[in-house]
Each structure stands twice: as C-alpha cells, then as structure tokens.
Amino acid sequence: MKRRVFVKTSIISSAAAAILPQIGFAQLKPNNKTHMYYELRTYILKDANQQRLVEGYLEKAAIPALNRQGIANIGVFTELKPSGQSILIVLIPYQSLHEFETINNRLEQDKLYITEGAAYLNAPATKPAYERIKSSLLKAFKNMPGIELPPKDKRIFELRRYEHASEAAGTKKREMFNDVGEIDIFKRLGFKPVFFGETIIGEARPNLIYMVTFDDMAAHHQHWKSFSADPEWKKISAIPEYADSKLVSKITSTFLQPAEYSQI
Incomplete structure (x- = not known):
C-alpha cells in the first residue's frame, strides 16, 4: 500500500469546512481580510536511516511539489541538542482551509512528486x-496573519507552546498578543517572530504556538x-x-535549527 504523506481524515475536512468558507489562494501573502493556516508536523524517528529517508523526501519531492502548487516558505527543522534521535519538525503554510483540504488530491496528480518521493511513499511496513x-x-x-521570514544568517529557533486551562483563558492570552501589544514587544526587542498560531486541531488543546528566532543561545537568554x-x-x-498564572498552565519550549534546504 502506498504510504500517504498528507493524512486525509474526514474529521479534519469537516472541521476545516466549518471554520472558514472556501476562499481563493492564488497569492503568496495574505491580504488584510484573511490569515494563513499552518500545518505543524512532527516526524518521530527511530534512527538515522529514517531521518535520511524523510529528509530526502522533503528536500527532493515534497517541498518542490508544494512550491509548484504555490505553497511557499516551508520550514524544516531538527532539534538543536537532541537527547537521542532527533525529531523533524515541518511547518507548512496555507492561504486557506480549502488549500489545506485539497492539497492531497493535487499532489497525487503530480507525477514528478510521485517519482521523486517513491522511496518514502512506498516504504514497506517492515522498514517504515x-x-x-x-x-x-x-x-x-490576526495581528500577524502570515509568516515573517528571518534573515538567512546563522540562527536558531525556539518553538513555544502555551497550554491553557480553559478556552476562555486561551482567548484572553491571544488578546494579549493581538490587542494589548505583546506581539509588538517581541518585534521591538528583536525576537524576529516567524509565526503565531492558535491550535484548532491537535494535541494538548487549548493552546497557542509560536516561533521566534535568535543568533544563538546567548542571544536567546539576553532577549528573554x-x-x-x-x-x-x-x-x-x-x-x-492578564496574569500568566491565570492564562498559561504549561509552557513547552523546543530549540531547533533549520535544515539546509529549509525555506525558513
């Protein structure tokens, strides 16, 4: 059986359709009336062979195919200091839920994608x-509706997830970022944020996730x-x-470095 890259689920499709009407996605940057959606994917790997296979697929097949579909600025990251085999984190931005919902079907029509990704797509169950x-x-x-690319210098990334005890607490924390000025503080202090997003489908909800950029760990400490x-x-x-003790019940921080072929 052919291994699917982008998991199709009726649950995701139904939820996506309920959240936002289908809209066009020709442009690469959102306009003032819309915002992007992000798929944040984590590959759990057991060894270096799996990492080479997945990274080869991303570099040679998936990212070029997504770019051909007009999906740009795809990020691929490994852990800065993994305790064992590194995970791979992939960030894919979509202009709309319609674009996210239909990408599988469009990739399946891309013969070059199928050919270049064959080793990954057809990996056997005995050697996944x-x-x-x-x-x-x-x-x-809403106040950062799309990805902002950091300079292509030597850099590290911090991916932070804030979990909330309730939906109301999550709403209040997003209000701090959007309406009260927290995003502006990050930008003014030079954190170079890449994105801010509310998790609408995923684990540990309710939560928000964002990514910031630093030259190195010393710069990270100084910025915070x-x-x-x-x-x-x-x-x-x-x-x-707005006390964090009321709005944030758990913070998870992951330090990352970009793959050579990452577009972020």
Whole structure:
C-alpha cells in the first residue's frame, strides 16, 4: 500500500469546512481580510536511516511539489541538542482551509512528486519511513496573519507552546498578543517572530504556538531577559486579568535549527 504523506481524515475536512468558507489562494501573502493556516508536523524517528529517508523526501519531492502548487516558505527543522534521535519538525503554510483540504488530491496528480518521493511513499511496513507523524492545524493570529521570514544568517529557533486551562483563558492570552501589544514587544526587542498560531486541531488543546528566532543561545537568554525587564511588558502583565498564572498552565519550549534546504 502506498504510504500517504498528507493524512486525509474526514474529521479534519469537516472541521476545516466549518471554520472558514472556501476562499481563493492564488497569492503568496495574505491580504488584510484573511490569515494563513499552518500545518505543524512532527516526524518521530527511530534512527538515522529514517531521518535520511524523510529528509530526502522533503528536500527532493515534497517541498518542490508544494512550491509548484504555490505553497511557499516551508520550514524544516531538527532539534538543536537532541537527547537521542532527533525529531523533524515541518511547518507548512496555507492561504486557506480549502488549500489545506485539497492539497492531497493535487499532489497525487503530480507525477514528478510521485517519482521523486517513491522511496518514502512506498516504504514497506517492515522498514517504515518513520515511527509516527504528529500533526496540528493552526490558525494565524490576526495581528500577524502570515509568516515573517528571518534573515538567512546563522540562527536558531525556539518553538513555544502555551497550554491553557480553559478556552476562555486561551482567548484572553491571544488578546494579549493581538490587542494589548505583546506581539509588538517581541518585534521591538528583536525576537524576529516567524509565526503565531492558535491550535484548532491537535494535541494538548487549548493552546497557542509560536516561533521566534535568535543568533544563538546567548542571544536567546539576553532577549528573554530584556523581555522580562521591558516596561511595557511589566505594565501589561501587571493587569490582573492578564496574569500568566491565570492564562498559561504549561509552557513547552523546543530549540531547533533549520535544515539546509529549509525555506525558513
């Protein structure tokens, strides 16, 4: 049986259709009336052979095929300091839920994709390409409706997930980012955020996920120190309704480095 790259599920399709009407996706950047959706995919791998197979598929087959479909700025990352075999994290931006919903069918019509990805797509059950894929579908924040590319210098990334005790707490935390100025503080202090998204389908909901960029770990420490001391942040976080103890129940932070062929 041919191994599917993009998992088709009626649950995802139905949820996607309920969240946003189908809209066009010809342009590469969202306009002022829309925002992007992100598929955040984590490949769980058991050894270097699986990593080589998945990375070869992403570099030679998946990313070129997605680019041919007008989907740009695809990120591929490995862990900065893995404790064992590194996971692979892939970020795929979509202009709409319709684009996300129909990408499988369009890829299946791409003969070059099928040919270049054959080793991955047809990997046997006795020698699978990966152990599992964990995927989340994220909705971009209104005040950062699309991906912002950092400079292509030497850099590391921090992927942060904030879990909330309730949907109401999640709404309030997103309000801090969008309406009260938290995103602006990140940008002013030079965090170079790549995206902010609310998880609408995925594990550990309700949560939000975002990615920021640093030159190295020393710069990471200095930026967060500056953030904690920032007068505007102190002013916002001192408002009782915005206390993190009420809005964020768990923070998960993953440090990443881009693959050579990553478009982010």
